[in-house]
Amino acid sequence: MALHHLAPRRTPAGAALPAGPGLTRRQMLIGSLATVGGVAAASALAGCAPTASASGLHQLAYWHLLSGGDGINMAGLVDQVNALDHGYEATQTVLAWGAPYYTKLAMASVGGRSPDVAIMHASRVAGYAPGGLLDPWDLDLLAELGVQESDFLDRVWAKGGLDGQQYSIALDSHPFIMMYNLDVAEQAGVLGPDGQLAPITSPDQFLEVARAMQAVTGKHGLSYGYLGDGAQMWRLFYTFYKQHDADFDLSGLTATVDDDAAVSSLEFIQQLLDGTICTPNGDYGTAVSEFMSGESGMFFTGVWELPTAKNSGLAFDAQPIPTLFGTPAAYADSHAFTLPHQSSPDPEQRRASYRFVADLLQNSLGWAEAGHIPGFQPVVQSAEYQALVPQAHYAPAAEILNYDPEAWFTGSGSDFQNYFLETVQGVYLDGADPAEGFASFVRRVNVQLAKPNPV
Structure with a gap:
């Protein structure tokens, strides 16, 4: 894996964005403790991809814990957005649901081998973001790509926020x-x-x-x-x-x-x-x-x-x-997109990651057909979604949802x-x-x- 020493990130408008923080002593300690616990194998997972392939496409590493029918549906959705020819090719890594997944995700973040994008349960973000394991989303760049706060129900959007930053973007509830x-x-x-x-x-x-x-x-x-x-x-x-x-x-x-x-x-x-x-x-x-x-x-x-x-x-x-x-x-709960911490993210690679997530959100009708309620409300409000039964009949549950009480030890898979x-x-x-x-x-x-x- 090549190491890149990069200047601060810049948005397309030219405004400088601070590079992610370097590896902290706390993160080093987490990595040491996890290794003692027998999960050092996480560092062997392919999480760091080159910024672009010979074809000119940005190769994106995408981790999630979706198996069974959900995994099949997600694979189809990834194939669908890869075919949009938006300058990236995402490759999935599917890990075991629950504690194994979250441990390996933490290890990847502290070990410098984090994927470009990862799914987390929204209920787990409060336990990960404070330790620097996640990078916040650039909401201006998301908005440029057609995704903004007003596209989500208040409760669903708020769950991804912490200390004035947005650390997760909900695919669903x-x-x-x-x-x-x-x-x-x-x-x-x-x-x-x-x-x-x-x-x-x-x-x-x-x-x-x-x-x-x-x-x-x-x-x-x-x-x-x-x-x-x-x-x-x-x-x-x-x-x-x-x-x-x-x-x-x-x-x-x-x-x-x-x-x-x-x-x-x-x-x-x-x-x-x-x-x-x-x-x-x-x-x-x-x-x-x-x-x-x-x-x-x-x-x-x-x-x-x-x-x-x-x-x-x-x-x-x-x-x-x-x-x-x-x-x-x-x-x-919600499956939500996160940016596992990278010390010096390549600006164009990050932009491709944002494009990938925006495409998944905007094309999530197929995810809705499998049962989940899309987080991206323009899909829920579409005539195609409203014609889905019983999905349209239980969609109001997203307006009254309650996530786990917030603490570092709560959430799905905890x-x-x-x-x-x-x-x-x-x-x-x-x-x-x-x-x-x-x-x-x-x-x-x-x-x-x-x-x-x-x-």
Whole structure:
């Protein structure tokens, strides 16, 4: 890998931009600690590409953690924008989801082998940007390429900001939603005159609808799998918790929470897991199979399950999880584009990276067809997107989304949701006291808050 000693970056208008900061002692320490942990192999990954190939195209290294159907769809999207002939050719490196990906991304940033562009969950940015592992976006250059703040929902854009800088640009939002079986709903008499599920506005009404659907299926009214899965547990809990208009603040030395809202949310989940409305001890795979085979009427899941539902041949629709506790709210995260830190980024290589991201955003209808809600609102507002069903029916969930409470140890693929699993699964599975379970979770979170951010 050639090392380039470059002058400060310049925008096309000629305004000087400061080069990225050099490697700091803190970053060196992170690299040393990660190596001790056995992840030094990250430095062997090809993250540093030449500024241009013999063909004149800028060769861009693009890392992400999207596998399965998402990975296939992303590969197609990358092929699509590469074919636009906008002066770049992006090559994907797909790494294992979760901790392995985020560790290797940090190692690449501190080891001088970072990719040009990388996907992160927006909920993880707060843990990475303060340590200098990400470079901020030049919003003027993005605007020149047709991407600006006004193109995003306020909550989605704000999640990428920190200390007046923008460190991530959302490709999408992927909220927790509710799918429902149209045939079961019709037989249960719970469809409205528009052919969609009639509005549900209270916990008791939801229980009534679920029981009516169970009477049709003969098995369950609702599919929801959580066993051994802290993410699934947290997604539903946090949706109901935020519907109480409750705060979950991790900015201090101890967590600031609403115990009453937490207990109310957990007690309602216990009501759902009664063996009739929903199985009390199912995992996620079981819930998917049950709903797709027509053995339940509703399904709490993420938008990423849309391709599975479509491939099942089921007649279904989807919507945001009903507002049962007064405040519209949904748990969500976003896949977001970041610029892993480079000490001396080549200006033209960076510009090609910006062009690549702008093209992905502006051509993200294909990503929407797979289920995710595009972050770039001109796509959501297009006639093509509005014709997508059920996507257009659950798109309002992006307007009420709630990311994980902000701390260095929270976010998708972190241990935060595992703490919830360890301390609260007994509340779900065994009917343990919700107040005691939640208090145990808060104590576990406070242990983490007492520790410094290692990044």
